[in-house]
Amino acid sequence: MHAPKKIHLVTQAYLRAWSSDGLLRPVSVRYGRQKLRSCAAVGWRREWWGSEDSTLNTVCEESCGKLEMVLPDALDAVEARWPLCLSDRAVIAQFLALHVLRTDAFADGFGPVRDESLARFRRRFPSQDGYERWRREMQSDRHRANKLLGMINKFATIFASMHWTLLRFEEPLLVTGDQPVCPVPLLTPGLEAPIGAVPRDGWLDTCEVRCPLTPDLALLASWHMGPPDPVLAGTWGHAVNINASVVAQSVEQYFQNRLREPAMPPAIWREPQRRFPPISIEILEDYSLAAAVESPLRAQTKRALEVLIEKQDRETITVITPATGPARPSLVGS
Secondary structure, rough: OOOOOEOOOHHHHHHHHHHHHHHEEEEOOEEOOOOOHHHHOOEEEEEOOOOOOOOOHHHHHHHHHHHHHHHHHHHHHOOOOOOOOOHHHHHHHHHHHHHOOHHHHHHHHHHHHHHHHHHHHHHHHHOOOHHHHHHHHOHHHHHHHHHHHHHHHHHHHHHOEEEEEEEEOOOOOOEEEEEOOOEEOOOOOOOOOOOOOOOOOOOOOOOEEEEEEEEEEEEEOOOOOOOOOOOOOOOOOOOOOOHHHHHHOOEEEEEEEEOOOOOOOOOOOHHHOOOOHHHHHHHHHOOOOHHHHOHHHHHHHHHHHHHHHHHHOOOOEEEEEOOOOEEEEOOOOO
């Protein structure tokens, strides 16, 4: 089989929601609006999984493709099926996980963390040559790809266990980008942090994770302990808030529907320090930074994640629900 060269970091099945007559509008982070393109022509990197082994990109994309095959049905039916059943929730959570792991930001952060960990094993090897051979294997493209794919169930466990809120906008106001899953870190009141695709202290230490699902639907995940919400009406301000974070953490491009200009803050490039607070704290009763820190849901999810890591389990998703406790939906492709 011919090995793929263009690896779509943003799945085409997801981007189709932003296309009209098969085309969407890419906007370059550096150069601004670009000509209309098809979903297949954007959101990709050349041999992203690695160039050392011609089969590696094929194997990895076949694994990811199993999720991408079931994704369109899940995305198309989100609003109609809300609140989502466990199986639909698991599919969307895996979609979020894939769009965290298969990004430039995660790959850039993964390398230094891995190298620091490898250095701690030096004394266990009787010779420098033996250590160097082992270190090269651990730094190979194949080993990195195996590690990243093995994290999908861990990130899906975090996202699926959070409280979900669906915002619906009356118009297609939302953009998406090449790193569309946006974390809002837990911060001491009064402190600020730059917008980034990977939270400095990890995904458990967030008060909110937001992701545009379509141009008129956005998912907010939080550590709120309340029951599932009905679909809530999003405001222009909410759309501006979400779009600003998507644009700020895009590496090369963000994408918009070509028939409607999205909601954007005034002079976005001249106000890089503009504050965009967590939306969930605004709209969810009794939710706050303190509530997120003390959330039993967050604590139970942390314990479930620790069990998966301790067992080196890469097949199980554990979903913590306040009402029924842990559940284990299937991992797509397992």
